[in-house]
Amino acid sequence: MQALVLEGIGQPVTLQEVPTPQPGPGQVQVQLHAAALNHRDVWIQKGQYAGLKFPIILGSDGAGIISALGEGVDANLLGQPVLINPGHHWGNNSAAQGRDFQILGLPQDGTFAEFVCVDAGQVRAKPAHLSFEQAAALPLGGVTAYRAAFTRAGLQPGERVLISGVGGGVALLALQMAVASGAEVWVTSGSEEKIARAVGLGAKGGISYKADKWPATLTRQAGGGFEVIIDSAAGPGFNDLLDAAAPGGRIVFYGATHGDIPMVAARKIFWKQLSVLGSTMGTAQDFTSMVSLFEQHAIVPVLDETFALAEGQQALHRMDEGLQFGKLVLRIKD
Incomplete structure (x- = not known):
């Protein structure tokens, strides 16, 4: 598959051919139609983030179609349009995240790619009133x-x-x-x-x-x-x-x-x-409640600009400038 890969601190992301990830037990593979940027991506690129590892595929926000299932996953999920909760392993205490909490895009490869694999519990049905680009703007920020x-x-x-x-x-x-x-x-x-x-x-x-x-x-x-x-x-x-x-x-x-x-x-x-x-990120219940609020009121997130996947470095540069009004989105598949 094609993905934007960051090789090291201060390096530009480059479009590369990398192996397509395959879902493990309890996971789904999502064919991404769109991904959105967050300041986290810029901070990782600058080396201003904990737990850095390279090479890495950045991206915490994504929306697409479930394209493959791991062992033990409900077969009805195949082909469903979804958005991804980027927070993994929050833990049992709803008051604060546990030590195993992770955010998609570091240390696990993220959504600036044609495919990504996540736990089946991390996906939610895409709100019907949103395009894939609009849905991709929701997860981390929402x-x-x-x-x-x-x-x-x-x-x-x-x-x-x-x-x-x-x-x-x-x-x-x-x-x-x-x-x-x-x-x-x-x-x-x-x-x-x-x-x-x-x-x-x-x-x-x-x-x-x-x-x-x-x-x-x-x-x-x-x-x-x-x-x-x-x-x-x-x-x-x-x-x-x-x-x-x-x-x-x-x-x-x-x-x-x-x-x-x-x-x-x-x-x-x-x-x-x-x-x-x-406050930091949110629980699975916070994520579900957020998506429900957007559905209930038919809220459409504000998009600043949409880029092709190959233009990812341009999108990161615009985010670093701080001039945007709304989310910056990568269109991965029409």
């Missing part, structure tokens, strides 16, 4: 956003929620799910264009996080602080989120693209009775 917003922060209809850094895949999926669930959504971004596009997707409004004293301005516009704040940046700007939070609010962060949080204003946390929560 389960991360769902767990952060609903499982961890407990977002309820009617609550005021702030989503930072809108434009990235997880943030946009969180926006779409929060709007569909009846929350009042506000956003931040460094781009006024991205804020305007978020409003077009149902956000009430937003503000640039580069603006001076933006929490005070935004809470005035919104009519109060935010019961839930969903963040992926952390870093020095985290204290701004403490100012934007309503008393008793919940701040959940699923990433730290701006680094660790220096000099937290602890008095704001205890005086405002805030809850600060961490």
Whole structure:
């Protein structure tokens, strides 16, 4: 089969002929029609990720048709259109992943290929209202956003929620799910264009996080602080989120693209009775609930640009630039 292979840190991914994987007991082989990029792929390419091994086929997100079955797998799955849950071996504790937890695309070869093999329990039926490209945009970002917003922060209809850094895949999926669930959504971004596009997707409004004293301005516009704040940046700007939070609010962060949080204003946390929560990926139940929410409300994820498989390095470069609004997708099979 053809696959995009990363040979080492800092190397471009290259299209190569590699052996087609065959399903083992309890596994299915998926003929991929589309795969989507995540920042994880860029970080692995740069060597900024734990457990590196090379050569590796990147890619955590994928959708396609089940093309072969391993021993013990239900024969009715053959030929079914599916999307893949990229989280493997979460463990028995729903509160946090276990030591054996893995994400597809490292250490196991991922979805930037014509075929991939995964455990049969990792596939879910593709929502009928989505194309393969749209379905491929859901898995990693969707389960991360769902767990952060609903499982961890407990977002309820009617609550005021702030989503930072809108434009990235997880943030946009969180926006779409929060709007569909009846929350009042506000956003931040460094781009006024991205804020305007978020409003077009149902956000009430937003503000640039580069603006001076933006929490005070935004809470005035919104009519109060935010019961839930969903963040992926952390870093020095985290204290701004403490100012934007309503008393008793919940701040959940699923990433730290701006680094660790220096000099937290602890008095704001205890005086405002805030809850600060961490979140990573999600359980199998989180994944199922996320897919069901997209089906129930016929939500269509936002795609930024679609590339051919051979153009994978161009797609990775665009993700690294950080200019995208929505998911970057590789079309593998028409």
